[in-house]
Amino acid sequence: KGGSVTYRVGDAGDAVPGATVKVDGKTGTTDQKGQITFKFPKGAKTGRFHVTATMTNYFPAMGSLLVK
DSSP: OOEEEEEEOEETTEEOTTOEEEETTEEEEOOTTSEEEEEEOTTOOOEEEEEEEEOTTSOOEEEEEEEO
16 A cells, blocks of 8 residues: 655754755755655565755755555
8 A cells, every 4th residue: 555754854843945855765855844844655665764854054854664
């Protein structure tokens, strides 16, 4: 079964557009709302993946994504 995950990058409650988000070899840029959605097709590998969000003049954010 496929699916998707949406991340929101923010600073003190404000959206951070233009941030780079990486997960499982995929890279994207947040929109004006500070959001990005990654889609995982049916048959995508499962496991825990490292997630990073970076933007100039901000500290990087890191986390993980568990895909079952």
